[in-house]
Amino acid sequence: MARGLRAFFRKRASIEQAYILLLLIVAISVVTTIVNRRFVNPTNIINIFQQIAVLGIVASGVGMLLVSGHVDISVGSQVSLLGVIFAMLIQRILGLPEGNVAPWRQTFVYPIAFVVTFGIGALVGFANGVTVVKSRANSFIISLGFMSAYHGLALLVTGGASYMLFGRFETLGRGRLFHYLPISILFFLGVVFLSYLILKYFRYGRFLYAIGSNRRAAHVSGINTDRVVIRAYTVVGILNALAAIILISRVGSALATTGDAYALDALASVIVGGVALSGGKGGALNIFLGVVLIGLIGNALIIMNVNPYARDLVIGLIIIAAVTLSQLSESRS
């Protein structure tokens, strides 16, 4: 009975959070449309989704991990590192900019680049997970260390240079389905849908909630908490590899800092989306709405021609408002 009530209120809180986010999204959209009607232009809406695609993929991983009560703030450095590895492989294997290489290189370059990038992504996530689990240290501190380590590794690998794709491999980041819908959006929505299924219907998702709510109780009830947490970190690494590939395909070049900004943006999106920092609460839909809100604010402020110096202030205030409203509604429920 008590468990049923708790579940009901948790669900209600989650729904309320979604309402709050939707309300904010609608309010910002209405205000922006009043100022500049072009905001609701379908092309602009598609642009917003294209702009948040990479952030959304990173945030989905971070969000699922945070449900288990663990944080990974090294995601930005991971995206940077995986991005430069991916771009470097393509540039080196294809011998760009000349590109006069043997046909087998042309054939195998992308499979090799994909396998290596995803492999290293999984490895990086696994390393984070194992370290967090085995050290028993705070995941924030461990991932802070990894953030610096991956940043340094990206610098070592590149020697500070940038790697360009010279117009190769543009489909994933720049391509459009039926010349209209950016392919990156499909990946973003696909990842969100997959996160939704995992968190709602899969045993693994329920384990994440259980560990986030009470790790000790989860362990006592027979869940291999260490394995689940390591797996969650590995998933973050794999999603970061996907995000890095899409990002590099979109911008056409990679630096050791290309993805750095995603760490805080992803965490902000996830927290705005109502995932508790302590874990055990949150959902894929809310994470999605959090990402949309963050992307929407940035777009709306430019469309409304708000002074660039005031933008960060407005973004900060809206994030504070969203989190405060959700906390108040949660404490009421």
Next chain:
Amino acid sequence: MKKFGMTILVMFLVVLFVITAIGVAAEKTYTVGVVIPYEIGWFTAFHKGFEQIANKEGVKIVWQYHNYKADEETKAIQNLITMGVDAINLTAVTPSSAEYSCRLANEANIPIQITESGIAEGKGKPVADIDFNWFDVYRTVATSLRRDIPGELKVVWIQGFAGTPPVMQGIQGFMDTIKTLEGISLATDVQYGDYATAPSLNIIKTLVQSGLEFNVAIGACQEITEGIIQGLREENVDLDKVTIVTVNGGPMDVENVKKGYIDYILSLSPGLHGMICAQNLINYLKGREYQKKSYSPIVWCSKADWEEKLIPWFLDESWFPVVEEFARTGQYKPELRAK
């Protein structure tokens, strides 16, 4: 006889000592400490240029980084002082932090050269200040645009990090200049793309979506310009109707100008800048002619003449005579390049 022998021996020893001393003096290996923000993009090329000249001159380098944090800069300077380097080259965080770093170096009697950041008034004094005149960089952009393109110019301009000295000086230089010119104005506030492609791409697309009318787009570095080009292409904007200007001339810009996307480049070379900084400081150390205050070269290039005028980011040994001449006289003479 004994006395004579002793005298000869003493004289021989004195001569030997003098020769050894001269030899040691001639062979003295200088060590220069170089402080830069980090090792990415622009500063990678700066690093390489500085190193090429140091190798040529047989000077050792110790690298330190500050990540645009003033306290890290102070730490780096203190580390170099502790190490006992012969001279310091500093790309400072701000003009004020540069002044304080100079104060620390002055107290330790280590010559310090400031590069690229300027220096505030104060007790700390550098032996030399090699800069890019950021006011002049964007003054040149404004006047060259006005000279080369007829009609009304509505400019969209994406800059790097808001509030940093080069950015703020550049904006002031541009704004002051367009007040004196007819028919050139900003279509909207200066935007900030953090020297990166993705944010610049998003900004330009959103500006197009907002219905903003403009016919000139300026990117403050190659990554920003790449974002501008990509964004305009994605929005199906006719690139013939927008004049694209880049303030850089890096490898990405070279690719884009080859494709015909870029109309003008204000060429600034971090590689040449690094070479000039190294040569100037080494000239000071070795008692040669050097520049107390100078500005590294900037060159306005168009689609038509960029191959001939653009200063590459990464330079080879053929540029050494150009660098030596600049450090000696402050004159940029590309015609001196070794054939």
